[in-house]
Ligand SMILES: Nc1ncnc2c1ncn2[C@@H]1O[C@H](COP(=O)(O)OP(=O)(O)OP(=O)(O)O)[C@@H](O)[C@H]1O
């Protein structure tokens with residue numbers, strides 16, 4: 001699993017042509033980066049893997065429906081220096097979850113902005129800080145985890161992230177500690193040029209018996225065709241209770257690729273949410289490694305797409321131990337000519353007896369021109385397991401609309417109620433109440449905008 | 459004579475390439491209870507659906523006048539706001555839509571339609587609790603999504619509970635008795651009777667005479683193959699129970 005030690009042979013004489021600028025950028029970057037050796041090694045491995053792999057194409061089975069050629073064609077402009085002139089707390093206020101009073105870390109174009117960040121009420125030993133700082137000052141809690149869960153050798157984007165990341169959040173919760181307030185991480189892009197790329201790297205470690213809630217929001221103050229390429233490694237120790245939410249609300253021109261590489265310990269309870277609202281093209285990879293017995297995890301997600309947006313979720317749930325439950329619930333609401341992809345792979349290894357794995361992906365098409373691709377993939381090597389999957393792609397239920405109309409509710413209101421309830425099935429699973437309520441409002445507002453647009457076009 | 463609540467004249471209707479109703483005539487006046495009986499597939503639910511405004515049926519002839527206006531011209535929601543209520547033979551589950559939210563939205567539409575101020579959450583809850591007593595509906599019904607996970611009998615009871623909230627002028631009950639146990643049947647029938655007033659009317663579709671012991675009809679109509687082949691008083695239901703539809707179809711009786 002650990003790829004950083006094995007130095008893959010690099011053949012810089014024959015890199016894929018498209019990766020040459022990346023390689024050149026890396027050589028410049030390496031000169032200015034002041035990393036400890038173990039990070040340097042990982043970065044080198046990252047760029048080698050990237051050069052070897054190149055960008056995925058439609059021929060790649062895992063990227064059949066998602067064409068990243070537009071990303072490959074962009075000029076590559078990683079943001080190597082902080083650029084946050086002009087970004088004020090006021091400008092970011094409406095991106096924040098107002099109901100959260102806990103710690104907040106803000107990153108602008110991939111760089112930590114300490115003056116916009118604050119930490120409050122952290123219990124003994126809990127760390128909420130910049131990863132770059134943690135690497136520089138206290139690698140003891142970082143080194144055992146960083147790069148161990150997100151694999152550079154299997155993904156060009158993770159490889160690129162590993163090579164170029166500047167910063168991200170480091171959250172460490174020692175054994176038995178409970179962080180009472182959710183931690184908010186805000187990633188804002190101010191990109192002025194196409195191809196501007198922020199590589200964010202986050203590491204979240206919740207040691208055994210600890211509890212923590214983390215909200216990652218990706219937002220934008222930019223109109224450019226920029227790229228966010230982020231990787232979050234999440235480790236939930238034995239008995240840990242973790243809720244993690246990613247809200248992707250990038251600009252309509254943006255490209256957004258993230259990987260959540262997660263490792264769950266015995267009897268842990270993890271709830272993750274992926275809410276995709278923005279970006280021209282977004283891809284969310286979630287790799288959950290169920291590494292201890294008797295744990296329970298829920299991977300929950302909602303995507304709303306309109307215009308020509310594409311939202312892709314690629315899930316791998318890896319049952320390595322017995323008596324684990326995993327539930328995936330993903331709903332999508334697609335308007336206009338937009339597209340979605342859901343790829344849900346469930347792997348049940350020979351030791352994972354008594355696995356209970358469920359997966360549902362439901363897609364609501366609000367237009368005849370929208371397309372939802374859904375692909376379950378079950379690989380089961382144990383015999384005493386329960387695995388179910390179900391996928392639907394359809395329009396609003398006509399019977400339900402008639403039922404509501406027969407109860408005095410007008411056609412438009414009936415449609416809205418049903419669309420809202422479809423999103424609500426997912427939002428209702430957010431445990432953290434202020435986040436759930438604000439998210440509900442945000443999603444509701446977006447859906448209303450869409451509805452007004454559709455009815456306006458009639 | 460008072461104006462009828464509903465007048466159906468020579469109504470023919472069907473779906474693409476198939477006629478289902480073949481000339482229905484029916485007049486319902488205030489204070490009356492009409493029962494419609496008939497074999498499976500004879501068109502009872504089709505009639506109910508067309509009255510409630512379901513899309514997808516072609517009206518090939520005739521007319522329907524409701525309280526002096528052309529019913530077929532109105533959208534389904536406008537019919538409901540004007541007081542037409544259909545208790546579905548197969549109530550629809552709507553996961554994700556909370557029952558209280560749904561009922562309040564429905565009820566407030568009626569209030570708006572009548573020019574009354576809308577009820578806020580507190581006023582509505584007070585009002586709805588009262589209505590719940592009529593049908594002995596458990597509190598739990600309000601908290602769950604509409605019909606979601608309800609048993610067959612619970613769904614039927616929920617339909618009549620909605621009727622109690624919306625207080626229609628013309629209630630059409632499509633086989634509300636099927637799926638109800640004996641006790642529930644009594645509760646539902648008692649509820650329906652309590653909602654009966656001199657200025658409203660009920661059209662009750664059923665297969666069983668049993669229901670009509672509780673909800674006593676003024677008229678019983680027998681619908682066979684899209685036509686009302688016979689109309690009589692409540693004793694007609696007993697006759698059907700004993701002899702089945704065959705005798706009537708072949709007895710050559712003519713509608714009244
Ligand atoms: N939308 C439709 N498309 C095709 N056929 C239909 C449609 N609606 C009704 N029918 C047909 O019309 C006929 C009458 O159906 P309807 O549901 O009205 O019968 P019913 O009298 O209510 O029967 P039951 O006692 O079984 O409820 C049936 O043969 C049915 O299959």
Ligand SMILES: [Mg+2]
Nearest residue numbers: 502503504547
């Ligand atoms: Mg029927």
